[in-house]
Amino acid sequence: MSNVSKKSETITRWKKCRDCGCRFKDSMTSFLGIFPVRISDFKTDNGQCPECRKKEQLRYEKLFFARDLHWTFESVKDYFTENPPYLDQELIVLDTSHRMNTYALVKVINPEHTKQKRIVIKGHSNGYSGMSFYRSGKNCFSPTGQVRLLPYHSKIGALIKEGKINEIQLSLEEIIILVGEVEQTTARGQASELNINPR
Numbered sequence: 001m002s003n004v005s006k007k008s009e010t011i012t013r014w015k016k017c018r019d020c021g022c023r024f025k026d027s028m029t030s031f032l033g034i035f036p037v038r039i040s041d042f043k044t045d046n047g048q049c050p051e052c053r054k055k056e057q058l059r060y061e062k063l064f065f066a067r068d069l070h071w072t073f074e075s076v077k078d079y080f081t082e083n084p085p086y087l088d089q090e091l092i093v094l095d096t097s098h099r100m101n102t103y104a105l106v107k108v109i110n111p112e113h114t115k116q117k118r119i120v121i122k123g124h125s126n127g128y129s130g131m132s133f134y135r136s137g138k139n140c141f142s143p144t145g146q147v148r149l150l151p152y153h154s155k156i157g158a159l160i161k162e163g164k165i166n167e168i169q170l171s172l173e174e175i176i177i178l179v180g181e182v183e184q185t186t187a188r189g190q191a192s193e194l195n196i197n198p199r
C-alpha cells in the first residue's frame with residue numbers, strides 16, 4: 001500500500017508567466033512520494049515560464065561571472081603561473097561573505113611562500129580567512145570559503161584608490177556596469193587584457 005503513494009506522479013497546471021505574460025503548462029513530478037514543492041504552493045496562477053527561467057539563470061551566471069571579474073580558479077592559476085606574483089604587487093581580494101561583494105586592494109608580502117608557492121598578502125581579513133592564498137586564488141585557511149585572491153583590475157583598483165579605505169562594496173548590478181558582460185568562453189583573453197598590473 002505504501003508503494004502506491006511512492007509511485008512517481010506528475011501534476012500539471014496552466015499558469016501565466018510573471019515575466020513575459022505568456023500562458024504555459026507548468027508541471028512537477030513527485031519522487032518517492034514527495035513533490036519538490038508543496039502542492040498548494042504549486043497550484044498558483046502565476047509562475048515563470050521555462051524560457052524566462054532560463055533567461056534569468058543565464059543573467060545570474062553572467063552577473064556572478066562579472067562579480068568574479070571574469071576569473072575562474074583555473075584561469076587565476078594560469079595567470080599566476082604565467083605572471084609570477086612579486087613583492088609589493090597590488091592584487092584584489094574578493095570577499096562575498098555577509099551577502100556583500102567587498103573588493104579589497106591588497107599587497108603581496110611574500111610571493112612564494114613554501115614549496116606550494118603560496119601568495120601571502122596584507123590588507124584584508126574578515127576574521128576567519130587567512131592572509132595566505134594558493135595560486136588559484138583560493139584561501140589556504142578557508143579554501144571553500146567566500147574569500148578569494150584575484151589579479152589586479154584597473155577599474156576596480158582605481159575606484160578603491162579614490163576612497164579613504166582600501167576596500168569597496170559593490171552590488172552585482174554596479175559590478176557588471178564596471179566590468180562589462182563577458183561570455184565565459186571568451187573570458188580568458190579578455191580577462192588577461194583587463195588585468196595587466198601596472199608596474
Ligand SMILES: [Zn+2]
Pocket residue numbers: 017018019020021022048049050051052053
Ligand atoms: Zn515567460
